[in-house]
Amino acid sequence: MAIMCKDRAMGVFGPTGRHRVAVLVRHGLLPIELGIPHRIMGMAKSASGARLYDVVTCAAAPGPVRTDADFTVEVRHGPEALAEADTVIVPAAHERDETYGTDRLPAPLAAALGRIRPGARIASICTGAFVLAAAGLLDGRRATTHWAACDRFRALFPRVRLDPDILYAEDGHVLTSAGVASGIDLCLHMVRTDFGAAVANAVARRTVVPPHRDGGQAQFVERPVPAPRVHSTGRARAYALAHLDRPLPLAELAAQEAMSVRTFTRRFREETGVSPQRWLTGQRIERARQLLEDSDLPVDRIAHASGFGTAASLRQHLQAVLGVSPTAYRRTFRTFRAGG
Template sequence: MCEDRAMAVFTRPGLHKVAVLVRHGLLPIELGIPHALMGRARSATGERLYEVVTCAVAPGPIRTEGDFTVNVDHGTEALAEADTVIVPAAHDRDEPYDRGAMNPGLTEAFARIRPGTRVASICTGAFVLAAAGLLDGKRATTHWRASERFQRLFPSVRLDSDVLYIDEGSVLTSAGIASGVDLCLHMIRRDHGAAVANAVARRTVVPPHRDGGQAQFIRRPVPEPRVSSTGAARAWALRHLDRPLTLRELAERESMSVRTFTRRFRDEVGMSPQQWLTQQRIERARQLLEESDLSIDRIAAQAGFGSASTLRMHLQTALGVSPSAYRRTFRTGAAADTGNGTGMATDGSR
C-alpha cells in the first residue's frame, strides 16, 4: 500500500517536484506561498514547470495556528521523490524552535530526502533545517524575533538576521512570512530565469524583488535608563532634531564638560551621543516617510540630515533601502505617495 501511495504522490512526469513538509501548528499562509507561486509558474508556451504537493510525517488532519485544520493526503514518501523540499514555520510544543532537536518522526522524514535535493525553509522553519544538521557551518536567516534563540540553540550556524533570504546552493533559508514569497520567486528565477519569475510576481501582484533586508522592518528604540543624568539633554535634542546639534550644546544642557557628558551618556544609553543622534534622526525620517506627504528634501531637513543625499546615505546604511523604497513599502496609501500617480520614485532615490 505504501508503494502504491508513493507512486501516486507526483503525477506529472518531467515537472520539478516540490514537497511542502508541514507540522502541527502550521501557519496557513506559509503553506499557500509555494502553491501560489511555484504552482503557477509557466513556461513561455504555457506549460507548468512545477508540481507542488503537501506532505506530513503522519498524513491526516494537521492543526494550524488558526481555528481550522488542513487535511494532508501524503506522507514522507513525497520527500523521497522531491527535487525541492520546503519547510514552513509551525508553532507547536514539539517544535525544534524550543528544544533545538527534532522529534523521531521528523528525523525519519529527513532521512528519506535524497542526497542533492534542494531544501528550503520559510521563517522559523529554519530551526528544523538547523536541527537536522543541514545548516552547520553555513549562512542562514530566520525571523528577526527568533534570532537570539536560534543563535543560542545552533551556534555552528552563521546567522544573518538582517537579510530576507539566503541561498547556500542546496539549502536556502528565508526570514518572516512574506520572505517566503521572496524565496520562492528567487528559486523560480534560479531555475527558469527572470522572465518566468517576473510573470509569476505580476500574476500574484507582488514585487519580483524587494530592496533591503529585515532591518527595515525592525524598530529599535533606545531604552531609557532608570537613573539618568543626561535625560534632559536627550529630551531637548529630540525637540530640535532639525538643527545641527553639537556635543558642547548637549553637555551644556546638563552643565557638564564634554568629556563627562560623553562618558555618562555612553554609560546610560549604551552608545555615543553622535550614534544616538543619528539613530533618532533615522527614526524621525521613518516616521515622516510613513505618515506625511513631505518631499524627501523636507524630510531630510526636518530630521536633521540637511540634504536628501545625506538622508539616502544614512537610510541605505541602516536599513538597506532608499527613502523612496521605504515609503513605497510602509506609507499608508503608498501607491499615491510619489505625486505622479505611477508609483515610481520622483526624488531620485533608487
C-alpha cells in the first residue's frame, strides 16, 4: 500500500521547510545510482519555483568513497545526516566486502543505519536491497531487487516476500527497486507520492524520461528465445487511452490489433510485463489522479471520466493503491499546489 505523505506534501520539514533526503553510499558505489536521487528529487519544484527537497550524500564515515569507475567520490557528511533525514536512499555497491552476497552488515554500516529516526522512509536502488534485508528492514515485507540477484537474495533472506517481476515495491515506509534505471522510476514515484503527479511529470519531462513505465523487470530478463517483435499492442494501448471513460472489453482491444483475445493477452504481457486489465487499472488511476489535482470536477464525474463508473469504485481503487480517498487526495495536493 502506498503512503500518502501529507506532512511531506505541505513541506514542513527542517529549517529550510524542505523534505530532507540522505543518500547513504558505500565503497563500490555505482556513480549513476548516486546521481539519480540528486537529479530527480533535486529538480522537484513547487509552482512558485521553490525547491522541494534537500538531498545530501552521506557515508558510515565521511571521506573518499571508491566507486566502480576510475574515480572516487568525496563525501562530506557522516551518519549524523541519517538522523535528520525524512527519506534515506541506499544505492548498490559492487564490492565483496560489503553486503552483496552476505546476510550480515559491517559494524559501521549497521551503526549508521541505527541512526535513522523512527518513521523515516527508507528506500534502496538495485542491490542496495541487500543492505535493507540484512538490517532486518524487509522481514515480512514485499520487496524486489535486480533480477540477476534474485536467486541469491531469496536464499539469504527467506523471510522477505521477494517479487522479481516488478520495477519497484512499496510496503509501508520501506521501498525497494530493481536494476539501475528503476531507481528513476522509484524516485519519481516518491516525488509523485509526496507532491503529486504534476510535480513528478514536470521532473520527468525535464529529465526526458517517462513519468511512469508500464510493466516490470520481466521485460529485461535474458530469455533463450526473444519475445516476438513482429506484432505490437501499441495501437490497442493508444486506443484504450483515448477511451478510458468507458468499459473496454478485451475483445474490443484485441480487435484493434486484429488478434484473438488469447493471442492479444499473451503479446500484451510480453510487451508490458502486466496483464491488459492490470495495465488499464493503472492508467485509470493515473487519469483520476490528474483530474483530482488539475480540475474542479466532482468525484463522481472524475470516476466516470477515468472509467471507474462510480465514485464508490474510484474510492475503492484509490484506497487500495494510495491508501486514501479521492477527497483526501485532492485536499492534500490541491492545498500544496495552491500554497506552492
